[in-house]
Amino acid sequence: MEKILEIKDLEVRYYSDRKTVRAVNGLDLDLSPGKVLGLVGETGAGKTTLALSILNMIRAPQGKIEAGSISFAGKDVLSMSKHELRDMRGKDVAMIFQDPMTALNPVLSVGEQIAETVLKHEGLTKDQAWKRAEEMLLTVGIPAERSKDYPHQFSGGMKQRVVIALALACNPKLLLADEPTTALDVTIQAQVLDLMRTLIRDNGTSVLFITHSLGLVAENCDEVATMYAGEIVEYGTIDQVFGKALHPYTQGLFGSLPDLSEATKRLKPIPGLMPDPTALPAGCFFEPRCPYAMEVCKAAHPKDIDVGGHLVKCHLFDKEGGAGRKA
Amino acid sequence: MSKYLLRRIFMLVPVLFGVTLIVFGLLYITPSDPAQMMLGPNATPAAYTQMKADMGLDKPFVVQYIRFLFGYQHPIFGYKGLLFGDLGRSYISNRNVFELILSSFPNTLILAAGALFLALVIGVPIGILSATRHYSAWDMVFTVFALLGASMPVFWAAMVLIYTFANNLRIFPAMSNPRDFMSLVLPIVTLSMYSMAIIMRMTRSSMLDVMEQDYIRTARVKGMDEKVVIFKHALRNALIPVVTVAGLQFGQLLGGAVLTEKIFSYPGLGSIMVDAIYQKDTPQILGSVCFIALTFTIINLLVDILYGFIDPRIKSTFGRKKAKPAAARSRA
Ligand SMILES: Nc1ncnc2c1ncn2[C@@H]1O[C@H](COP(=O)(O)OP(=O)(O)OP(=O)(O)O)[C@@H](O)[C@H]1O
Numbered sequence: 147m148e149k150i151l152e153i154k155d156l157e158v159r160y161y162s163d164r165k166t167v168r169a170v171n172g173l174d175l176d177l178s179p180g181k182v183l184g185l186v187g188e189t190g191a192g193k194t195t196l197a198l199s200i201l202n203m204i205r206a207p208q209g210k211i212e213a214g215s216i217s218f219a220g221k222d223v224l225s226m227s228k229h230e231l232r233d234m235r236g237k238d239v240a241m242i243f244q245d246p247m248t249a250l251n252p253v254l255s256v257g258e259q260i261a262e263t264v265l266k267h268e269g270l271t272k273d274q275a276w277k278r279a280e281e282m283l284l285t286v287g288i289p290a291e292r293s294k295d296y297p298h299q300f301s302g303g304m305k306q307r308v309v310i311a312l313a314l315a316c317n318p319k320l321l322l323a324d325e326p327t328t329a330l331d332v333t334i335q336a337q338v339l340d341l342m343r344t345l346i347r348d349n350g351t352s353v354l355f356i357t358h359s360l361g362l363v364a365e366n367c368d369e370v371a372t373m374y375a376g377e378i379v380e381y382g383t384i385d386q387v388f389g390k391a392l393h394p395y396t397q398g399l400f401g402s403l404p405d406l407s408e409a410t411k412r413l414k415p416i417p418g419l420m421p422d423p424t425a426l427p428a429g430c431f432f433e434p435r436c437p438y439a440m441e442v443c444k445a446a447h448p449k450d451i452d453v454g455g456h457l458v459k460c461h462l463f464d465k466e467g468g469a470g471r472k473a
Numbered sequence: 474m475s476k477y478l479l480r481r482i483f484m485l486v487p488v489l490f491g492v493t494l495i496v497f498g499l500l501y502i503t504p505s506d507p508a509q510m511m512l513g514p515n516a517t518p519a520a521y522t523q524m525k526a527d528m529g530l531d532k533p534f535v536v537q538y539i540r541f542l543f544g545y546q547h548p549i550f551g552y553k554g555l556l557f558g559d560l561g562r563s564y565i566s567n568r569n570v571f572e573l574i575l576s577s578f579p580n581t582l583i584l585a586a587g588a589l590f591l592a593l594v595i596g597v598p599i600g601i602l603s604a605t606r607h608y609s610a611w612d613m614v615f616t617v618f619a620l621l622g623a624s625m626p627v628f629w630a631a632m633v634l635i636y637t638f639a640n641n642l643r644i645f646p647a648m649s650n651p652r653d654f655m656s657l658v659l660p661i662v663t664l665s666m667y668s669m670a671i672i673m674r675m676t677r678s679s680m681l682d683v684m685e686q687d688y689i690r691t692a693r694v695k696g697m698d699e700k701v702v703i704f705k706h707a708l709r710n711a712l713i714p715v716v717t718v719a720g721l722q723f724g725q726l727l728g729g730a731v732l733t734e735k736i737f738s739y740p741g742l743g744s745i746m747v748d749a750i751y752q753k754d755t756p757q758i759l760g761s762v763c764f765i766a767l768t769f770t771i772i773n774l775l776v777d778i779l780y781g782f783i784d785p786r787i788k789s790t791f792g793r794k795k796a797k798p799a800a801a802r803s804r805a
Pocket residue numbers: 160161167168169187188189190191192193194195196208209244423
């Protein structure tokens with residue numbers, strides 16, 4: 147099947163006085179139409195950077211996409227003109243940001259913020275655009291007459307619903323949802339996710355669903371990718387990864403899930419910290435924290451290994467390596 | 474909205490009261506002797522005592538201050554008091570103090586408004602340009618200009634302008650009056666320099682700050698043109714602090730026109746105030762300063778009202794009733 151999104155060898159860096167943050171390092175990722183891909187990884191793994199790269203929104207002078215290619219629906223995003231990019235953003239690819247509290251412009255009414263996007267991309271009249279804005283607000287459960295209200299007049303959960311309405315207003319083919327519910331409390335989180343799920347299913351939108359939570363991935367996604375220090379270390383379907391996580395880091399993430407059946411069992415975080423993105427190790431990035439680290443892990447950076455369509459970046463699975471030692 | 478306004482206007486009362494007290498107190502302790510001045514150097518001690526009593530200067534501070542507010546009965550030196558808009562006649566010109574103020578204030582207003590207009594029209598666009606191209610060569614050039622503008626003394630700038638444009642090039646006259654537009658150019662430029670620099674820097678830093686906000690990223694992610702991002706999404710937010718500064722600047726321009734008016738021999742309130750101070754013309758000084766204080770507070774009030782139009786968050790605290798229940802309802 148034709149991929150909607152294909153990322154190859156992506157390298158993104160942030161430069162500041164004498165320091166270089168290697169935020170994304172030779173990352174490969176594909177997404178098929180209509181699929182929801184969960185992207186998990188701890189803070190600083192480069193998830194937001196990846197999402198912004200897909201929109202070619204890494205801002206100079208600090209940020210720069212150094213290498214690689216990103217193609218969306220067969221078109222090379224990184225060589226698009228400013229004009230083409232603006233047509234793509236908001237129309238074909240939409241993004242929901244981490245923090246709904248700051249994502250909306252405080253001096254424009256929420257209706258206006260949705261309507262202007264529709265106006266820009268859909269070739270409608272102003273009245274029609276406003277009508278669409280009100281419909282979108284209704285779909286996310288906000289009464290149409292509140293379209294003239296300003297962001298400060300809404301609660302956090304409502305704001306995030308406005309943000310979702312905004313992102314989906316032009317029926318995007320790809321939605322980049324960057325921790326869309328992290329800032330919300332649990333009950334509202336569930337509501338918002340339900341809503342997103344319905345809207346996405348109805349429109350056949352493909353989604354890159356960024357989250358810290360494996361639970362949310364299990365509930366909402368078809369596929370899952372684990373990100374560590376700017377690369378994808380494991381990729382597979384939900385069944386594959388949740389059935390048998392291969393990468394020690396993913397296993398660690400599962401180990402750190404609180405087990406609800408045993409009330410006394412504590413959250414078990416992975417010991418150690420993610421490597422400093424300004425000084426990444428030469429070998430496997432996870433090696434310093436890996437319980438299975440071998441000599442080769444220090445020396446050579448692992449490549450993707452295909453285990454029946456389930457990809458893993460780990461020397462344990464090298465053909466000549468010790469796959470048998472796998473726990 | 475009207476409730477908020479009433480409250481704000483009510484709050485002006487103690488402020489203005491404080492200002493009059495300070496001004497009156499300062500003049501009271503300044504070593505000046507109006508009675509002596511009125512009589513000239515050859516007055517007899519008896520005439521001097523009589524004059525002091527007539528002018529009401531023999532009474533204690535509190536009595537004098539109450540008279541200043543509520544009026545003083547005397548065939549020559551009497552007046553109805555500040556609260557009734559009458560401080561009697563100037564010791565020097567013998568004209569009614571407030572009449573003189575009201576006839577010269579429009580002239581000062583022309584200068585101040587012209588200067589603020591110029592400062593905004595030039596300062597805001599350059600501020601935006603500096604912010605959107607920050608650290609570019611243009612930004613550096615404008616930064617230097619702003620520094621010059623903010624640190625150049627008014628009298629010096631005025632002299633340079635007069636020397637260049639009036640003496641050498643003979644484009645604009647060196648003396649200014651409100652009926653001749655060409656003659657207004659130099660004083661307005663002089664007066665606006667400082668404000669222009671401040672407004673430029675304020676717009677720049679405010680714009681830089683706003684451009685880093687998440688909602689600007691949202692606007693870009695929506696595919697908005699950069700022009701729309703800057704002028705619709707960023708500028709309105711960035712203007713909020715600029716409006717405050719512009720309001721304060723306007724107040725200062727009204728009061729600070731003193732030097733400029735003197736240099737260009739311009740018949741404004743500033744000139745009148747300076748003359749009054751030189752001549753120890755107490756009623757005129759008191760009247761002018763209180764009048765400027767009142768204008769200053771009114772301008773601040775207007776700025777606050779203007780806020781409401783730019784920032785919807787403030788409008789709703791003016792008492793748009795919809796805001797509160799809406800926020801409460803969504804939590805449920
Ligand atoms: N504008 C920037 N300038 C410099 N460094 C940056 C910038 N944005 C991100 N980084 C760095 O790039 C790395 C990846 O950041 P990114 O925001 O992509 O992480 P993330 O996975 O989204 O984290 P989180 O889960 O906390 O949102 C981090 O080390 C971060 O400090």
